[in-house]
């Protein structure tokens with residue numbers, strides 16, 4: 001786990017960040033560790049300068065290539081659900097995007113493995129992790145629908161893009177007791193699901209809430 005070293009990064013005012021944390025609490029986020037990390041993570045560095053004045057609004061914002069940085073509420077919520085039964089060691093993220101969700105995870109679990117299909121987004125995210133001196137993140141340019149077999153099985157998997165159906169590979173790469181948090185459904189509206197692997201071949205699924213994510217697409221972009 002990492003504590004962020006923020007010297008020289010220019011955090012927005014404490015007040016702006018406390019407001020974001022208060023809003024997350026108002027929306028039902030209760031995990032104190034998640035709230036602390038949300039309040040300490042400089043979201044403005046994950047967004048192009050032209051939009052960075054909106055970084056602490058609770059909204060998704062464009063990051064190029066038709067993709068978006070997730071809304072802080074949903075990042076906090078998915079993280080809280082993933083960690084609800086205690087700390088996790090190895091977590092796979094599908095869809096690095098800007099690296100914002102990755103950065104939140106990296107402060108709360110031992111090691112984050114994150115896959116992204118669009119190379120330029122991955123490259124930018126990598127620069128941000130190095131700026132933040134985060135050393136427990138491994139990245140791969142690939143189709144995350146296939147998971148990351150060589151690094152699995154995982155204690156937790158979190159997808160930040162929505163497949164129409166849960167890819168079998170992700171289920172197989174969960175440890176027994178492992179937790180998968182994933183939006184599932186078509187392009188207009190999806191359901192956030194929590195899947196727990198309870199034995200070698202048994203999974204338990206809980207539907208959590210309606211959400212809207214960009215789709216999980218196959219193949220990669222250089």
Ligand code: SAH
Nearest residue numbers: 069070095097098101117144160161216217
């Ligand atoms: N957590 C990110 C969200 C980015 S949007 C953030 O906070 O910035 C979702 C990301 O998933 C996009 O970058 C998109 O390119 C990526 N994605 C979509 N399908 C994918 C796939 N099959 N494998 C890996 N990444 C994928």
